[in-house]
Amino acid sequence: xxxxxxxxxxxxxxxxxxxxxxxxxxxxxxxxxxxxxxxxxxxxxxxxxxxxxxxxxxxxxxxxxxxxxxxxxxxxxxxxxxxxxxxxxxxxxxxxxxxxxxxxxxxxxxxxxxxxxxxxxxxxxxxxxxxxxxxxxxxxxxxxxxxxxxxxxxxxxxxxxxxxxxxxxxxxxxxxxxxxxxxxxxxxxxxxxxxxxxxxxxxxxxxxxxxxxxxxxxxxxxxxxxxxxxxxxxxxxxxxxxxxxxxxxxxxxxxxxxxxxxxxxxxxxxxxxxxxxxxxxxxxxxxxxxxxxxxxxxxxxxxxxxxxxxxxxxxxxxxxxxxxxxxxxxxxxxxxxxxxxxxxxxxxxxxxxxxxxxxxxxxxxxxxxxxxxxxxxxxxxxxxxxxxxxxxxxxxxxxxxxxxxxxxxxxxxxxxxxxxxxxxxxxxxxxxxxxxxxxxxxxxxxxxxxxxxxxxxxxxxxxxxxxxxxxxxxxxxxxxxxxxxxxxxxxxxxxxxxxxxxxxxxxxxxxxx
Amino acid sequence: xxxxxxxxxxxxxxxxxxxxxxxxxxxxxxxxxxxxxxxxxxxxxxxxxxxxxxxxxxxxxxxxxxxxxxxxxxxxxxxxxxxxxxxx
Numbered sequence: 001x002x003x004x005x006x007x008x009x010x011x012x013x014x015x016x017x018x019x020x021x022x023x024x025x026x027x028x029x030x031x032x033x034x035x036x037x038x039x040x041x042x043x044x045x046x047x048x049x050x051x052x053x054x055x056x057x058x059x060x061x062x063x064x065x066x067x068x069x070x071x072x073x074x075x076x077x078x079x080x081x082x083x084x085x086x087x088x089x090x091x092x093x094x095x096x097x098x099x100x101x102x103x104x105x106x107x108x109x110x111x112x113x114x115x116x117x118x119x120x121x122x123x124x125x126x127x128x129x130x131x132x133x134x135x136x137x138x139x140x141x142x143x144x145x146x147x148x149x150x151x152x153x154x155x156x157x158x159x160x161x162x163x164x165x166x167x168x169x170x171x172x173x174x175x176x177x178x179x180x181x182x183x184x185x186x187x188x189x190x191x192x193x194x195x196x197x198x199x200x201x202x203x204x205x206x207x208x209x210x211x212x213x214x215x216x217x218x219x220x221x222x223x224x225x226x227x228x229x230x231x232x233x234x235x236x237x238x239x240x241x242x243x244x245x246x247x248x249x250x251x252x253x254x255x256x257x258x259x260x261x262x263x264x265x266x267x268x269x270x271x272x273x274x275x276x277x278x279x280x281x282x283x284x285x286x287x288x289x290x291x292x293x294x295x296x297x298x299x300x301x302x303x304x305x306x307x308x309x310x311x312x313x314x315x316x317x318x319x320x321x322x323x324x325x326x327x328x329x330x331x332x333x334x335x336x337x338x339x340x341x342x343x344x345x346x347x348x349x350x351x352x353x354x355x356x357x358x359x360x361x362x363x364x365x366x367x368x369x370x371x372x373x374x375x376x377x378x379x380x381x382x383x384x385x386x387x388x389x390x391x392x393x394x395x396x397x398x399x400x401x402x403x404x405x406x407x408x409x410x411x412x413x414x415x416x417x418x419x420x421x422x423x424x425x426x427x428x429x430x431x432x433x434x435x436x437x438x439x440x441x442x443x444x445x446x447x448x449x450x451x452x453x454x455x456x457x458x459x460x461x462x463x464x465x466x467x468x469x470x471x472x473x474x475x476x477x478x479x480x481x482x483x484x485x486x487x488x489x490x491x492x493x494x495x496x497x498x499x500x501x502x503x504x505x506x507x508x509x510x511x512x513x
Numbered sequence: 514x515x516x517x518x519x520x521x522x523x524x525x526x527x528x529x530x531x532x533x534x535x536x537x538x539x540x541x542x543x544x545x546x547x548x549x550x551x552x553x554x555x556x557x558x559x560x561x562x563x564x565x566x567x568x569x570x571x572x573x574x575x576x577x578x579x580x581x582x583x584x585x586x587x588x589x590x591x592x593x594x595x596x597x598x599x600x601x
Binding site (some may be wrong): 077078080081084085087088090091092094095096099100103212213214215216217225228229230231239242243246247250251268269270272273274276277280281284288414418485486487488 | 570
């Protein structure tokens, strides 16, 4: 434990109070759409600020705030190369998926990621497979986030691990179930501001204490010159690994079901454009500074009990106590925002994709409400049970949830929304090919597969090949589907569908099944 | 008039090109200036990181401003007009 001052406790308390206040405000602001559309995509009314901040808060997890600075502390400047493809994440995330997914969400009434794929290929199997994958992998990811959050609280406040896990599970599931997507998005936005402010304050005080970047350079050189160059100590980042991570951060993050779901809640193109612009600024400030905290921490606090303590130890070494509590809320904010988003994506997969869409009739408002609350608490409970005694294979599932899920769904989703010729067989082949390829490579080779590349890179290539080959080898999908998803010009299909949706809204009915 | 689909596809292709150019610039420069080459400081930043990470980062930052504010086509009709005073 590094500190447990009253100010730190007070700051944590204020942070939690503010989080619940935002959830309360969100709960009061309900739209006129049905419960499911309001609970899972906030009635598609999210504007640019909230959209951008919830998108990045979901992507930045405990790993970003705890794991990345720990790597910076251990491997020095080479970690800047490891993380640097965040320079294009706003462009790839919003450019490849943002506008197109938002359009299709509005046109088809899709509420979830599996909804999107299922409707595109008119396949119950695709919806069910992607729903099951999301449930299993995101519960595992939730467990990892609970563990990370409890470890931070244990290190900083001295709260025993089990109580920390319990506190995390209860707090986040309460506000997620209470306010649904709108509460998650609003608290995410607040937490994203906490995260960036905390990081900038830490970097400011660290540079001031060290006397400038040149002093950091000299400090690292005096410890070991490997900290200043690539591939870093113990061959941390050979070129194939650097290429792999450039692809992973720029493509895997935006292709996650939890981030794609954000676009379904987008209000209009204008909001999307502004969110893309804002996120470009946010990311350019956040990520270099996060790695900078680890690098400067190496000079400030060279010896740590564990590398994962790099962030809290650096904060407590440089930030005045009166501010330290607020700054320490940053990693907790990152973890909580990720947990809330994953909770909602997982519960929506249960309620919407596995249950409602396999029923002959739609759920009533009351049934949908009760089931959504129940599913949110059930998912949190299952993750809590695992987090109290994390299983040995957890790390594998977390790695898969982080990159394997993207390797599995990236091309089936990307080509699904852009390539009219793609069909159900191509989608299923792409999912199966990406999944099996990643699984087998990871089991046989670990994180360095053929030619030193990460299994993610080869799995993406395999998945792409499977999508294209299976689609071309089988008959194209129904003409009506292609006309619906790929209208040739304005006025042929897109606008009438949008009008129909507006009419449906006016009449108070739910999105199409 | 160009459909939403076609404009989105065009924007996705340009996003892919920006990603590819950034990847080549970053990996190429770092491979040439880092990886076994002598390193020196430029204002406290290793030379390979300045030319291979921070300069392309600045370029991508500028590209994203152009892409988001100018290049992405603003569709003439929103997905759904929000209820009056309900924008978040």
